[in-house]
Structure formats: C-alpha cells, structure tokens
Amino acid sequence: MAEEMQYSIRESFRARHVNLRISVQRGLEIVVPRGFDRARIPRILEGRREWIRKSLAEISRQARSGGGAALDALPERIEMPALGESWRVEYEPSPSARAVLRQAGPDTLRLSGAVASKDVCRALLLRWLRARAGKEFGAMLAGLARETGLSFGRLSIRCQSSRWGSCSMRCDISLNLKMLFLTPPQVRQIMIHELCHTRHHNHSRAFWGLVSSLDAGDSAIRAEIRASWRTIPAWICR
Ligand SMILES: [Zn+2]
Missing domain, CATH: 3.30.2010.10 (Metalloproteases ("zincins"), catalytic domain)
Incomplete structure (x- = not known):
C-alpha cells in the first residue's frame, strides 16, 4: 500500500523527526530532517496508514464540499x-x-x-x-x-x-x-x-x-x- 501512495517529500533544517502533513493544497507531504534515509519512509507510512487513509478521505470530502480547509472558506x-x-x-x-x-x-x-x-x-x-x-x-x-x-x-x-x-x-x-x-x-x-x-x-x-x-x-x-x-x-x- 505504501508504495502506491502519492506523496511529496520535503527536507527541513528544523525538523527533528519525520512529520506527516495533509492539506487540500498539497495532499500528503512528508517532512524529514536533513540527511534522512528515505528508504525508511515506506515503513513509516505503513505504520500510519490508517491515519493517512482517514485524513485523505476527510480532505477530499472538504475539497468537494468546498468547506473547511478550502481556500475560500467563509470567515470566522x-x-x-x-x-x-x-x-x-x-x-x-x-x-x-x-x-x-x-x-x-x-x-x-x-x-x-x-x-x-x-x-x-x-x-x-x-x-x-x-x-x-x-x-x-x-x-x-x-x-x-x-x-x-x-x-x-x-x-x-x-x-x-x-x-x-x-x-x-x-x-x-x-x-x-x-x-x-x-x-x-x-x-x-x-x-x-x-x-x-x-x-x-x-x-x-x-x-x-x-x-x-x-x-x-x-x-x-x-x-x-x-x-x-x-x-x-x-x-x-x-
Ligand atoms: Zn488616478
């Protein structure tokens, strides 16, 4: 499952751990510390697969309904x-x-x-x-x-x-x-x-x-x- 997943990787000087982020704009983004061994990523994704699946489903629901995190969300x-x-x-x-x-x-x-x-x-x-x-x-x-x-x-x-x-x-x-x-x-x-x-x-x-x-x-x-x-x-x- 992890191999098929769409994601982007971003190296961060400040990151001390691997961070998964999900947004309407960028989908699944993996922020890794500098020099991180990327071969470890599939296993990390496998461990978080349930969270990723749910979050992506929620994001696509929001994008479809135009609410929540969408760019033109109504103001609070x-x-x-x-x-x-x-x-x-x-x-x-x-x-x-x-x-x-x-x-x-x-x-x-x-x-x-x-x-x-x-x-x-x-x-x-x-x-x-x-x-x-x-x-x-x-x-x-x-x-x-x-x-x-x-x-x-x-x-x-x-x-x-x-x-x-x-x-x-x-x-x-x-x-x-x-x-x-x-x-x-x-x-x-x-x-x-x-x-x-x-x-x-x-x-x-x-x-x-x-x-x-x-x-x-x-x-x-x-x-x-x-x-x-x-x-x-x-x-x-x-
Ligand atoms: Zn004028």
Whole structure:
C-alpha cells in the first residue's frame, strides 16, 4: 500500500523527526530532517496508514464540499483595519428556507437559517460589507472633501478585482469595498487621489502636483497599496 501512495517529500533544517502533513493544497507531504534515509519512509507510512487513509478521505470530502480547509472558506472573523473594527462571525443553522444576517452584538455578526449554502452566506456578508463601506467611506470622503476644498458628486461602492477607485467625468466617485482591509493612511491616499481627479481627469503633472500639495503622494504608501491586493481575505476575492 505504501508504495502506491502519492506523496511529496520535503527536507527541513528544523525538523527533528519525520512529520506527516495533509492539506487540500498539497495532499500528503512528508517532512524529514536533513540527511534522512528515505528508504525508511515506506515503513513509516505503513505504520500510519490508517491515519493517512482517514485524513485523505476527510480532505477530499472538504475539497468537494468546498468547506473547511478550502481556500475560500467563509470567515470566522472579519478584521477591518480601515475602520479599526474586528467582527466575529457566527453561523447558526436552523430549519428555514432562507438565511439571515444580523448584528448580534457590538462586534458579532450572526448568520442563521439556511446557512449551509456558502454562496448565500457569502452574498449576505458582502452586502453587509458594502453597506458598512458606504456609510463609513461616505463620511470619510465627505470629511476629506471639506478638508481639501474639493467636491464630488455621488459615491458608489464596488467590489472590483483590479482597481481601488475611480472618478467619472461628472465627478462621481466609486470606491472598492476591499479598501475596508487597508490601513487608514492607505485609505486616505486613495480617497485624496480620487478627489484630485474631480479637478484633473487624468494623471498629468498638474494632477500629481495637486496630490502632493495635499500630502497624499507618499510613494511608500502607494507601494503598500499596490502590494495589498494579496492581503485581501480569500473568501471575498475568489
Ligand atoms: Zn488616478
């Protein structure tokens, strides 16, 4: 049995013993100390075969149902650095045809009812995030508009995969709800960037001049913003 098994071997400087790991992403992985005699591996696998069989079965069940360790598992907590908030998310299945999301406490969200469908839960959470972003970003953008003397039309919240914000010819601004997962300085820089577009609908020198006169041109923050796509929770992006 052991000879037929699919696995990968990884040598680790830090490993002192042989370690078996099973994950959705990598299947069965055997971590061995450096210089370990690999001829011993089949016997080790033979000794753990029951555990391996059960774990692999569980992993494939999870991968099929899309739950558990899958990359887009629903969140148990939603951290929003932009607002300095951290919400616990509870899932409470109950016999009902539909699922409902409500605030169950000052920092607790509760999904109840038909919560077995991940797509339904995800849609409810995204709707909640969108409303949260609309309210909080609306207030922040209005504050920055007053502070900078720039004015905008309407604000809309979107969930795009490659842009943080945009400004239309009519000076309507759209912001990405994923900005909830950025830091306040990063959010401020994006908002001022879009507000500056209400005066210059391009990336001309005059535009960048206005951006830096408003203290929103910090290139380190800009680099952080570019890199931060990777840090958005996987369940939102998928
Ligand atoms: Zn721009």
